[in-house]
Amino acid sequence: MDTETILIVAGIAIFIVALVFKFLKKDAIVEEVKVEQKVLTKKKESTITYGKVTLFFGSQSGTANKFCNILSQEALDNDFEPSVEDLKDFKKEFFTQGDNLVILCMATHGEGDPTDNAKEFFEWIKNHQEENAFKNIRFTVFGLGNTQYEHYNAMGRQTNQHFERLGAKRVYKYGEGDDNSSLEDDFNEWKENLWTELKKIITPIDLTKQNDQSAASHHNKKKSGTAFKLVPTEAAEINFENAKNDGKKYEFLTDGYIHGTVANVKSIKELRQNNNDGSTLHMEIDLKNTNLKYKTAMNIEIFAENDPALVEKVGAHLNLDLNQRVELVVDEEFIEKFKYPFPSPISIRSILTKFCDFQGQLMKKTLKDLAKLTTNEEHKSKLEKLASAAGKKEFDSEIYQKKKCLFDLLKEYQIVPTLEQFVDLCPRLSPRLFTISSSDVKNPEIVTVTDSLVADKLEDGSIKHGICSKYLINFQNKLKNGMTGNRIRVGFKASSFILPQDSKTPIIMIGPGTGIAPFIAFCQEKEALLEKGINICPGEFTLYFGCRHQNGDYIFREELEQYVKSGIINKLYTAFSRDQGSKVYVQDLMIKNEEEIYNTFFERNGLIYICGATAMGESVVNALRKIVQKFKNIDEQEAHKFVENLEKEKRIIKELW
Numbered sequence: 195m196d197t198e199t200i201l202i203v204a205g206i207a208i209f210i211v212a213l214v215f216k217f218l219k220k221d222a223i224v225e226e227v228k229v230e231q232k233v234l235t236k237k238k239e240s241t242i243t244y245g246k247v248t249l250f251f252g253s254q255s256g257t258a259n260k261f262c263n264i265l266s267q268e269a270l271d272n273d274f275e276p277s278v279e280d281l282k283d284f285k286k287e288f289f290t291q292g293d294n295l296v297i298l299c300m301a302t303h304g305e306g307d308p309t310d311n312a313k314e315f316f317e318w319i320k321n322h323q324e325e326n327a328f329k330n331i332r333f334t335v336f337g338l339g340n341t342q343y344e345h346y347n348a349m350g351r352q353t354n355q356h357f358e359r360l361g362a363k364r365v366y367k368y369g370e371g372d373d374n375s376s377l378e379d380d381f382n383e384w385k386e387n388l389w390t391e392l393k394k395i396i397t398p399i400d401l402t403k404q405n406d407q408s409a410a411s412h413h414n415k416k417k418s419g420t421a422f423k424l425v426p427t428e429a430a431e432i433n434f435e436n437a438k439n440d441g442k443k444y445e446f447l448t449d450g451y452i453h454g455t456v457a458n459v460k461s462i463k464e465l466r467q468n469n470n471d472g473s474t475l476h477m478e479i480d481l482k483n484t485n486l487k488y489k490t491a492m493n494i495e496i497f498a499e500n501d502p503a504l505v506e507k508v509g510a511h512l513n514l515d516l517n518q519r520v521e522l523v524v525d526e527e528f529i530e531k532f533k534y535p536f537p538s539p540i541s542i543r544s545i546l547t548k549f550c551d552f553q554g555q556l557m558k559k560t561l562k563d564l565a566k567l568t569t570n571e572e573h574k575s576k577l578e579k580l581a582s583a584a585g586k587k588e589f590d591s592e593i594y595q596k597k598k599c600l601f602d603l604l605k606e607y608q609i610v611p612t613l614e615q616f617v618d619l620c621p622r623l624s625p626r627l628f629t630i631s632s633s634d635v636k637n638p639e640i641v642t643v644t645d646s647l648v649a650d651k652l653e654d655g656s657i658k659h660g661i662c663s664k665y666l667i668n669f670q671n672k673l674k675n676g677m678t679g680n681r682i683r684v685g686f687k688a689s690s691f692i693l694p695q696d697s698k699t700p701i702i703m704i705g706p707g708t709g710i711a712p713f714i715a716f717c718q719e720k721e722a723l724l725e726k727g728i729n730i731c732p733g734e735f736t737l738y739f740g741c742r743h744q745n746g747d748y749i750f751r752e753e754l755e756q757y758v759k760s761g762i763i764n765k766l767y768t769a770f771s772r773d774q775g776s777k778v779y780v781q782d783l784m785i786k787n788e789e790e791i792y793n794t795f796f797e798r799n800g801l802i803y804i805c806g807a808t809a810m811g812e813s814v815v816n817a818l819r820k821i822v823q824k825f826k827n828i829d830e831q832e833a834h835k836f837v838e839n840l841e842k843e844k845r846i847i848k849e850l851w
């Protein structure tokens with residue numbers, strides 16, 4: 195080859211390499227842009243609107259709120275103008291005077307009760323008697339419940355009935371879901387035809403022919419994606435200890451957080467004799483220097499935080515400097531209805547520690563959102579499959595059984611969202627609710643929480659603790675190492691466990707495991723009242739306690755033995771289920787003592803308190819039905835009705851989880 199030919203060949207080769215490189219690079223750039231665009235796509239602006247739809251939620255731990263948010267996005271995609279509303283803020287005129295389309299997502303709590311934020315609303319619709327008061331309301335309801343509870347989906351069902359009774363017109367079938375097995379699938383199935391059906395009965399407005407400014411402005415707001423930016427700032431982080439409401443509208447769970455109060459953790463100790471079967475921690479919280487007041491056996495909310503070591507890992511995965519402070523700036527278009535996920539300025543560490551639940555059970559919707567964030571086609575279709583109805587089995591075996599959380603999937607599918615996308619993907623951390631195991635009559639400044647730790651053994655043999663469990667373990671370690679200044683955020687809520695201040699009313703308390711907590715509080719109260727010489731004092735106490743082993747998980751053993759000695763507890767029955775060949779539970783002891791139970795409860799007008807796991811609660815109520823059936827000589831159905839009435843009259847009081 196002569197020099198000229200060599201030069202020509204080399205030139206062509208360089209040209210080809212440059213061309214290939216250019217294309218590859220261009221492809222890469224196109225891909226990068228695509229990732230951003232997937233999330234921030236501005237929807238094609240529509241020329242029609244089906245008008246407003248208001249999505250109300252009655253929620254305790256946030257799921258009904260999440261469902262409303264999902265419906266809100268779908269409403270936008272279907273040319274409706276949605277707004278999501280907390281039922282706590284409902285306005286009577288909205289229902290009685292407006293011509294409104296409403297969708298209600300109603301969770302049931304307590305024993306067939308409304309959630310705290312829906313209490314007032316539910317009381318109002320229940321007692322509202324004016325015929326056709328809701329005649330201009332078009333509605334549908336989705337109920338969130340759990341078949342483990344006796345009053346399954348009571349709130350969804352009753353809300354639906356009350357709306358019908360008040361003359362509202364149901365425009366889509368009533369739906370309900372079971373958190374014991376398939377809540378999100380039930381929800382997805384229910385809403386499958388929701389928008390198509392609604393569109394059949396609503397005449398859309400053609401915006402091109404409208405002069406109506408408000409319709410036009412709603413129309414312009416049709417855009418999906420993160421509605422805010424987290425902009426780096428040098429400003430100091432807000433003080434979370436005084437994070438009182440600053441006039442901004444916060445997301446449902448964040449609002450609860452903002453209203454919490456910070457107190458000192460005084461001590462944490464292990465209550466079990468050994469940890470072969472797990473661990474139960476008992477924490478004392480010092481309310482001195484706070485304005486918090488509580489009552490015996492009330493409920494306490496603990497605003498648990500993510501484990502700092504895990505937060506470091508998440509920060510590293512997201513390539514974020516955890517110490518960087520950011521200011522939350524809302525996109526102008528969304529500002530009117532925006533609900534803030536947290537206050538700011540805030541450090542990225544605080545966002546990840548206090549407000550993002552990346553360890554909890556995954557929703558299929560989150561998998562769908564993750565699929566939009568990956569450019570790897572194989573990963574995308576795998577995630578979409580897992581999120582689909584057809585992928586139910588795979589979701590169960592791949593995600594649910596293996597306890598995979600959002601952070602696991604980010605690592606597995608190599609997805610690195612922006613901080614804004616991550617905040618959008620994560621649900622907010624919800625507070626954990628406990629029944630207090632202390633009495634304010636004994637000591638108004640110390641409140642105690644007793645927690646049986648949640649720990650899952652994963653496939654690789656490692657242990658994954660629940661968020662709150664890990665939070666308490668971390669406090670325990672800090673206290674062991676002599677660290678002071680351990681602060682915890684809490685709030686109090688009413689409970690149904692209140693002692694009768696009448697010495698003639700005997701009480702029977704059934705509380706195996708950590709279900710014993712409120713009964714320790716009761717014993718403390720009785721003891722304190724007796725010590726103070728107060729003669730309005732509770733009467734006879736009978737306590738049923740159960741656990742696996744007398745020498746293992748028999749928590750509060752010394753205290754209970756002492757209460758028996760001092761006559762605070764008149765009768766103590768213990769069931770150690772695994773200390774002998776055949777298993778014995780509290781309900782078995784009740785049947786053994788049937789005559790005594792019948793006399794105490796029925797003949798002497800006693801009260802029965804049941805606290806603990808839902809399955810135990812059901813077995814105990816069954817035992818009561820059997821006792822009633824036998825001693826009243828009635829049939830099974832009558833016994834069922836009889837016990838049901840006792841629950842309604844609050845002679846049988848339950849707190850089950």
Ligand SMILES: Cc1cc2nc3c(=O)[nH]c(=O)nc-3n(C[C@H](O)[C@H](O)[C@H](O)COP(=O)(O)O)c2cc1C
Nearest residue numbers: 253254255256257258301302306339340343346347
């Ligand atoms: C303490 C407690 C009590 C509950 N009581 C009931 C009940 O009586 N009936 C029912 O169907 N579901 C009951 N549930 C299940 C909830 O309604 C269900 O988990 C729901 O998804 C929670 O929605 P939320 O996160 O919006 O509060 C209860 C759950 C808890 C934690």
